[in-house]
Amino acid sequence: QPPLPLVVTTWPFHSATQAAWKALAARGSALDAVETGCAQCETDQCDGSVGYGGSPDESGETTLDAMIMNGNTMEVGAVASLRRIKNAIGVARAVMEHTKHTFLVGESASLFAESMGFVCEDLTTNRSLSIYSKWLDQQCQPNFRKNVTPDPTKSCGPYKPVKSLSEGKKPTLQKQVDLHSHD
């Protein structure tokens, strides 16, 4: 067998791999295939870590990050902390094709997306709401806060900064591993 074409996807997200392969079979470019495959995962909400209705932040909101890169031209489009728009990879492609920028983030990225015709909709679902309310019931554990008061390992915020309790100690990047909270 010839080794090409080839689609490789993280995790067993087979529907995305299939969609990308179909895009290639329909004479789409490699870039088209990446966009189609990732968009399939956004629609499918692959394992809850892709797409709307997953990984709510401290205020219960789902926000999306995505990028797309053309290895021939080194063109890139990326969005981060995207609100109210489900098709993040589509917006990343729009950044590549309709701006001379590379990376748009946050509320303004959502406004750009709307101006490019992407549908504005609520990314919260019953599932993300239940994840959020369960977290609140567990005194907001786990969280990403440190050197704040009240003690972030025991309670929710709002938090205020405190002098670093570990001053003088050698800083370490090592932290608790949480398999259920990743990118």
Place this chain on the structure above:
Amino acid sequence: TIGMIVVDGNGNVATGTSTNGASHKIPGRVGDSPMIGAGSYADSSVGGAAATGDGDTMMRFLPSYQAVENMRMGADPTMACQKAIARIQKHVPIFFGAIICANKTGSYGAACSKAPGFTQFHYSIYKPGLSQPLEEMVDCL
């Protein structure tokens, strides 16, 4: 995160990622996925790579860019991925992360970092001769 590498029949390489990030993140927090060279990287003269895992840690090492540069220096895709993961492990011995790599001629591989509850990384591929996607797996370093 979904990370994806596509190499078309002529060796043109593209990569991409999409994710809703870490749960319970501080609003405004951005992970590694949209960061060029962290979430993914593509260079059709070499190949492509894409990453998934603890974005706060991985983005500091630009593992996808590193993996493509490893391939540029002659590593095969599996070795390129492994070296990118090992580089992070030097600083953060235990972290949750995985990376997929492919070169422009269609070879591919993956690597991951062993963490409590995570000792194997499963990923999905499609290549000529298959009639549907195939699940492959690597043991973590």
